[in-house]
Amino acid sequence: MSRRKDNYGNSRYYKFRRWFDGDIDLLEGVTEVTLPGEDKSGTGTGTAAASDRPAQAEVRKAAGTDRTGDISALEARRRASEETYGPEVWPQRETVDYAQWRRHAQELLDARIHPAGADAAHTASEASKGGGGAEGAGGSGASSPEPLVRGMKIFQRFYMVMSVILCALIIGVFLWTTVHLPPFGSADNPANNEVPTRYIESGVAETGAINFVTGMILDYRAFDTFGESCVLFIASCCVLVLLRIDASSGESRARSRGPQEDDRLFEPKNDVILQRAAFILVPLILVFGVYIVLNGHLSPGGGFSGGAVLGSGLILYLNAFGFAKTERFFTEKVYRRVTLCALTFYCLAKSYSFFTGANHLESGIPLGTPGAILSSGLILPLNICVGLVVMCTMYAFYTLFRKGGM
Amino acid sequence: MKVFEILLLVSLIVCAVSVAVIRDLLTSIIIFMSYSLIMCVIWVLLQSPDLAITEAAVGAGVTSILFFVTLKKIRAIRREEDRDEQA
Numbered sequence: 059m060s061r062r063k064d065n066y067g068n069s070r071y072y073k074f075r076r077w078f079d080g081d082i083d084l085l086e087g088v089t090e091v092t093l094p095g096e097d098k099s100g101t102g103t104g105t106a107a108a109s110d111r112p113a114q115a116e117v118r119k120a121a122g123t124d125r126t127g128d129i130s131a132l133e134a135r136r137r138a139s140e141e142t143y144g145p146e147v148w149p150q151r152e153t154v155d156y157a158q159w160r161r162h163a164q165e166l167l168d169a170r171i172h173p174a175g176a177d178a179a180h181t182a183s184e185a186s187k188g189g190g191g192a193e194g195a196g197g198s199g200a201s202s203p204e205p206l207v208r209g210m211k212i213f214q215r216f217y218m219v220m221s222v223i224l225c226a227l228i229i230g231v232f233l234w235t236t237v238h239l240p241p242f243g244s245a246d247n248p249a250n251n252e253v254p255t256r257y258i259e260s261g262v263a264e265t266g267a268i269n270f271v272t273g274m275i276l277d278y279r280a281f282d283t284f285g286e287s288c289v290l291f292i293a294s295c296c297v298l299v300l301l302r303i304d305a306s307s308g309e310s311r312a313r314s315r316g317p318q319e320d321d322r323l324f325e326p327k328n329d330v331i332l333q334r335a336a337f338i339l340v341p342l343i344l345v346f347g348v349y350i351v352l353n354g355h356l357s358p359g360g361g362f363s364g365g366a367v368l369g370s371g372l373i374l375y376l377n378a379f380g381f382a383k384t385e386r387f388f389t390e391k392v393y394r395r396v397t398l399c400a401l402t403f404y405c406l407a408k409s410y411s412f413f414t415g416a417n418h419l420e421s422g423i424p425l426g427t428p429g430a431i432l433s434s435g436l437i438l439p440l441n442i443c444v445g446l447v448v449m450c451t452m453y454a455f456y457t458l459f460r461k462g463g464m
Numbered sequence: 465m466k467v468f469e470i471l472l473l474v475s476l477i478v479c480a481v482s483v484a485v486i487r488d489l490l491t492s493i494i495i496f497m498s499y500s501l502i503m504c505v506i507w508v509l510l511q512s513p514d515l516a517i518t519e520a521a522v523g524a525g526v527t528s529i530l531f532f533v534t535l536k537k538i539r540a541i542r543r544e545e546d547r548d549e550q551a
Contacts, residue, residue: 271514350517358513366521373529452526459533 169207266425266434267355275360276437276444280408283440286362287404287447291397294451294458303462329378336378343371351445355434361444368445369452376456388453397450400443407436469509476502493531500524 240247257274267273275283351364376384411423426433479499486492500523507516 359517360514363514363517363521366518366526370521370525373526452522455526455530456533459530459537 166206169210262428265437266428267437268428269355269357269360271358272354272360272437272441273434276354276440277435280440281412283361283444284404284408287401287444290447290451291401294454297455297458301458301462333378336374340371340375340378343374344368347371347445347449351441352431352438354441355437356429356431361441362448364441365445365448366452368449369456372449372453373456376453381457381461393450393454396446400446404440404443407439411436469506472502472506472509476506489535493528493535496531497524497528500528 240249257270257278261270261273262268265273265277267277347364347368349364350359350367351361354360354364372384372388423435425435428434432438476499479495479502483492483495483499486495500519503523504516504519507513507519
């Protein structure tokens with residue numbers, strides 16, 4: 059799903075991650091911040107501190123201009139400042155021994171998995187390192203092994219007991235609530251107030267849709283449905299951000315992993331049974347989806363259900379015949395254009411309808427005869443829009459999960 | 465009809481519990497699919513065919529497929545595949 063390779067090398071996050079992994083050192087003598095008084099371990103006089111400050115300012119300025127990492131010029135400038143102001147004393151930074159931390163974490167894990175043999179292992183490692191590793195864990199339990207293991211046991215038991223109690227509590231609350239719900243299908247339920255009465259009695263006359271569920275969703279409460287479509291679109295965008303694989307890096311990774319590990323190379327499995335079944339089923343499914351979308355105002359269904367059916371049909375087609383066939387008509391460009399057009403049309407049409415119709419002005423859109431396919435004003439185009447958005451979202455979900463792109 | 469409804473509801477509860485209990489992820493997803501199908505029939509019985517269509521397409525179709533793809537990606541159902549290839 060990518061047109062060009064992103065150059066992440068300059069991004070701050072990438073730099074931070076490499077610094078976190080220990081590959082590079084961001085503070086390599088460039089942006090070191092020194093506190094006054096701390097840096098004068100050797101020469102410690104006021105005049106020296108005053109003379110040292112412009113040097114550091116210069117170095118910092120150099121760091122600001124030479125973002126790309128021109129170390130040699132920086133080094134030369136630092137050497138020049140050293141010649142004029144004398145040798146600089148850089149403060150000692152605290153170094154972290156990650157290997158030691160890891161060893162200590164492994165010990166803690168061992169102590170948890172094998173509580174019996176933990177004593178010997180822990181004391182042995184303690185003796186070998188002179189108690190150096192135990193300081194990292196903090197708390198009272200880390201200083202000696204015995205309270206640590208016991209604390210973990212106590213915590214585990216507490217956790218089990220509390221989870222069971224919490225589960226029982228939630229189940230009890232739900233059951234208690236269910237008992238107090240009004241009976242199913244009763245006429246004097248609180249849900250049967252004036253709102254559904256209005257929808258049922260004058261829904262057909264006001265919206266022109268025989269299926270007044272659709273009339274309710276796409277006319278009285280069209281703004282909610284617009285929000286739903288936007289939620290779907292945002293969800294697909296989030297999946298895109300999370301699962302997208304860059305084209306060039308994905309290929310290089312596929313080459314390095316080999317054909318066995320990467321199923322993208324074997325995408326069409328050429329399963330004859332699946333292909334014959336899809337050959338018969340996919341047209342039926344797609345036609346059924348289109349029927350549901352177009353007949354949303356006449357029969358059960360509508361944009362969301364029809365779009366989901368269409369998306370499922372496309373996914374079946376993709377599974378049977380592979381990405382090469384679907385990419386002829388459904389690429390990222392098509393996805394973006396269709397989704398944007400549908401959402402924009404929905405937004406514009408509904409805002410027009412709201413602004414003109416909500417104040418009891420004439421909206422100017424004829425409702426037509428109820429029951430005809432070209433009736434009920436804006437509901438049919440809005441159904442088509444919602445159906446397109448849902449279809450694209452379902453298909454995009456699948457392709458993103460499958461290969462990290464479209 | 466009453467017996468059919470009770471049967472559906474009981475199997476719904478059985479499916480819901482066993483999805484959480486069963487350890488094998490593949491089996492659990494298939495039970496989840498059957499849960500969605502039962503729910504779809506229940507929606508039809510509750511006279512809301514709109515929801516039934518959506519449940520069948522999204523719950524039993526797309527969601528389960530996404531689960532399958534994820535399991536395959538994290539190599540949780542790779543063993544089955546190897547057995548297929550050896551056979």
